[in-house]
Each structure stands twice: as C-alpha cells, then as structure tokens.
Amino acid sequence: MKQIIFLFCIIFFYTGNTLAQKNSLDIKSQAAMVFNAQDDHVIYDKNADQVMPIASITKLMTAMVILDARLSPDEIITIENADVDRLKHSSSRLPVGTSYARHELLRLSLMSSENRAAAALGRTYPGGTKAFVDAMNIKAKQIGMFNSQFVEPTGLSSSNVATARDLAKLVSASNSYAIIREFSTTSEHFVSPGNKRGQLQYVNSNSLVRSQSWAIDVSKTGYLNEAGRCLVMHANISGQPVVIVLLNSWGKNTRIGDANRVKKWIENNQGRKQV
Helix, strand or coil: CHHHHHHHHHHHHHHHHHHHHHHHCCCCCCEEEEEECCCCEEEEEECCCCCEECHHHHHHHHHHHHHHCCCCCCCEEECCHHHCCCCCCCCCCCCCCCEEEHHHHHHHHHHCCCHHHHHHHHHCCCCHHHHHHHHHHHHHHHCCCCCCECCCCCCCCCCCEECHHHHHHHHHHHCCCHHHHHHHCCCEEEECCCCCCCCEEEECCCHHHHCCCCCEEEEEEEEECCCEEEEEEEEEECCEEEEEEEEEECCCCHHHHHHHHHHHHHHHCCCCCCC
C-alpha cells in the first residue's frame, strides 16, 4: 500500500510540475501555436483556432505556389503599375519599370517582405493573379488549412486570414522547400534595380536570423494594423524541430520576446516528455 501511495505522489509531483511549467510560459501575442514538428506534439497553444488576418505570412503560401508551378527562376519580370500597393499605400524600393529575375523577386518577398515583388510574382503566374489566388486556396486545402482564405498574394488585404493552427501547417509544409528555407533566412541581400540608384541592400525582417543563438530553417514576419505584428518560424531548439506561430503581437518587440521566451522555456524543459 505504501508503494502505491509513493508512486501516486511521484506521478502527482511530475504532473503538477509540468502544468506549472506550461502555465509559466507567458506568451503576449494574442494567438500562438508551438509544436514539435518531429512527432506533431503540441507544446503550447493559445487561441490557436481563432481566425485572424495574417498579413505577410501570406508570402509563404505565395512562394509555395510559385515553386510548385516550376516556372523559370531566371525569367525576367518587370515591375508594373498593377504591382503598386493601392490598398495600404505601402512603400517599395522596386521602381515601376525596373526588371528582376523571378528568383530575385521571390527572395525579396520572403526575406524582406517586399510587396511589389510578391504582387509581380502573382501577376505573372499562368492565368494571372486570379488563377494564382485560386491556386493558393487549393494548396491551402491540400495541406490541411481548412480555416484559411487567401484573396491576394502579398498579405496587404486583411481578408487573407487563417488560424495559428493552420499556419503551423503552412510553416511545416514550407520547410520541405529548400528554396524557401534559403531565401526566408537570408540575412541580407543586394539587388540592382537597373537605374541610377545603384545597388539596394535588403535585410531580413526577422532579426533573429542574425542571432548566433538561433538555428532557423524557415522564417516569415508580417504586419498590418488589423493583424498586429506576426512571426512564424521553423527552428531547431535543443535538437528538436519546432514550429512557432505568433499572431497579433502589438508591441514592436513583442513577437521577438515571445519567440525567445518559447526557446528558453523549451531549453529549460528539454528532458521532459511533455516538451
């Protein structure tokens, strides 16, 4: 009888300790999903099934559709007036009339969230932007994103929506594309716009890709007033492939702080089965 009581106490101690650890992970973002991509074990979730605007996280889907189409990466694409943001009036350093290889536009879309680049990629898809958006929604269903909707390729529309749980599937699917892994984690890149401005330097919109303490496979940031600041990553933490989704982080550095809190929490609990 004493042995049974002792065993019960041990189980209670570890269960209670694990619950306390989960409760100690204080995520500020409105919605979040963290899971181990190796065994699909959910490490943490918060409002993970709430449908929300996803801003430029959209561009991961844009990249997958472009790569699935097997279009020539070296085809030259000219930025047109149709690529200018008339919805949010966001700025761009790609002037109308300048031309770039498709792979350059894809890199800029992923690493620096260049909206004209993403718009041009969708516009030059076979069948145009409408066919491209249709392909985005078909791809979403194929990878199990059943609570998501895409209406354009940049993320500038707040009608591009998904749940944190769906975006975890998007990040996992993106990780299977070597080009997305490379381009989304490029720290900096130079492009020549073909005019008198000389070379333009672009830096990754996620400062964590430049951190020596992070091993990031896939990265994408996003921001809209309606979406807040967003961040998704596929990273190696304590030898585990981990997907992190953080949505609607209103503070300027909140999403980075949340990501670092997740990393530290996993590292501190790496020996426990529940993590």
